[in-house]
Amino acid sequence: MKVRIISGFLGAGKTTFLNKLLPELGEQTVVIENEFGEVSIDSGRVKDGIPVREIYAGCICCSLAADFQQALKDIAVEQKEQQVLIEPSGVGRLSDVAKACKDAGNQAGIEIEPLITIVDVTAFEEDRKQFGQFYLDQIKNADVIFLSYIEELSEADLSVRMEEIHMLNPKAAIYKENWIEKDGRELLAFLKSVKLESRKLFFSHAELPEEHSFSSVFLESNGHASEKEIRQWIAKWDSGCYGTILRAKGIILTEKTAVAVDYTPYHYTLSAAEAPEENGLVLIGYHLDKKALAADMERRTS
Numbered sequence: 001m002k003v004r005i006i007s008g009f010l011g012a013g014k015t016t017f018l019n020k021l022l023p024e025l026g027e028q029t030v031v032i033e034n035e036f037g038e039v040s041i042d043s044g045r046v047k048d049g050i051p052v053r054e055i056y057a058g059c060i061c062c063s064l065a066a067d068f069q070q071a072l073k074d075i076a077v078e079q080k081e082q083q084v085l086i087e088p089s090g091v092g093r094l095s096d097v098a099k100a101c102k103d104a105g106n107q108a109g110i111e112i113e114p115l116i117t118i119v120d121v122t123a124f125e126e127d128r129k130q131f132g133q134f135y136l137d138q139i140k141n142a143d144v145i146f147l148s149y150i151e152e153l154s155e156a157d158l159s160v161r162m163e164e165i166h167m168l169n170p171k172a173a174i175y176k177e178n179w180i181e182k183d184g185r186e187l188l189a190f191l192k193s194v195k196l197e198s199r200k201l202f203f204s205h206a207e208l209p210e211e212h213s214f215s216s217v218f219l220e221s222n223g224h225a226s227e228k229e230i231r232q233w234i235a236k237w238d239s240g241c242y243g244t245i246l247r248a249k250g251i252i253l254t255e256k257t258a259v260a261v262d263y264t265p266y267h268y269t270l271s272a273a274e275a276p277e278e279n280g281l282v283l284i285g286y287h288l289d290k291k292a293l294a295a296d297m298e299r300r301t302s
C-alpha cells in the first residue's frame with residue numbers, strides 16, 4: 001500500500017493540491033484528513049466519491065498518533081492495493097507524521113512515497129520567524145517542495161525565497177512553476193520523476209514556545225450574516241483584538257445563499273458555496289479570546 005503525505009502550514013494549499021492529484025491516482029484511493037480543530041471542514045472539500053477518514057481535534061503527529069496508526073493499519077488490512085493520501089493538520093510536525101507511518105508500515109507493508117510540503121512563499125519569512133524549528137520541520141523533512149502564491153512575488157524576491165528554502169533542505173526537489181495552474185497529471189509526473197536517496201528524518205522535537213501554543217474554536221452562526229458582516233469580522237481578526245488568528249475556514253449562511261470563508265493573515269477569499277451542514281467557522285490561532293469571538297458572531301447574526 002502506497003502512502004503519500006501532503007504537509008504544509010495552515011492554509012498553504014494542501015487540500016487544493018490533494019484534489020488535483022486525486023483524479024490521477026485511480027479508484028482505490030483513500031484520504032486521511034487530519035484537522036487540528038474540533039470540527040472537520042476539509043473532508044467536505046475533498047472531491048466527491050473519494051472515501052475520507054477524518055481524524056480531528058488534535059494532530060496525528062502527537063495527541064492522535066495512535067488513532068492515525070490504527071486507521072492506516074485498518075486500511076492496509078481492508079485492501080492491500082490501495083493508495084492513501086494523508087493531509088496532516090497545518091500545525092503538525094512532518095517528521096513525526098512520517099515516523100508514525102513508518103512504524104505502522106513495519107507491521108502493515110506500507111510504502112511511503114516522497115514526502116511533500118507546500119510552502120506559502122508570501123508567509124514564509126514571518127512564519128519562520130514566529131514558529132522557528134517547529135515550522136521548519138515541514139521544510140527540512142520534505143522530499144519535494146511546492147511553492148504557493150508565487151504569483152504574488154517579484155522574480156527577484158521569489159528566487160531569494162527559493163534559495164533560502166534550498167539552503168534549509170538541499171536534498172529536496174523544488175517545483176519551480178506555479179503548481180496551482182497545472183493539472184494533476186503534470187504534478188504527478190513531477191512527483192514520479194523525483195529520485196529518492198535514502199531518507200533520513202530530521203527531528204528537532206521542537207515545541208512551540210508557550211506564548212505561541214495553538215488552540216482552535218468553532219464559531220457557530222445561528223442565523224444569517226451578510227457578506228459585509230463577514231468582512232467586518234475579518235477586519236477585526238486582522239486587528240489582533242481577539243488574539244492571533246492564523247486560519248479560519250468554513251461556510252456561513254447569508255440571506256440569499258452561503259459563503260465559503262477561506263482566511264489566513266496573508267490572503268482571504270469569500271466565495272459562493274452550497275448550504276453547509278455546519279453553519280459556522282473554525283478558527284485556529286493563539287491567545288484566542290474565544291468568548292469575545294463567539295459573542296461578536298452572535299451579536300451580528302440574526
Ligand SMILES: Nc1nc2c(ncn2[C@@H]2O[C@H](COP(=O)(O)OP(=O)(O)OP(=O)(O)O)[C@@H](O)[C@H]2O)c(=O)[nH]1
Nearest residue numbers: 009010011012013014015016090148149150180262
Ligand atoms: N492564488 C493562489 N491561491 C492559492 C495558492 N495555493 C493555495 N491557494 C488558495 O489558498 C486557499 C487555502 O488552500 P487550502 O488548499 O484549503 O489550504 P490547506 O493547506 O489545505 O489549509 P488547512 O488544511 O486549513 O491548513 C484556497 O482558497 C486555495 O485556492 C496559490 O498558489 N495561489
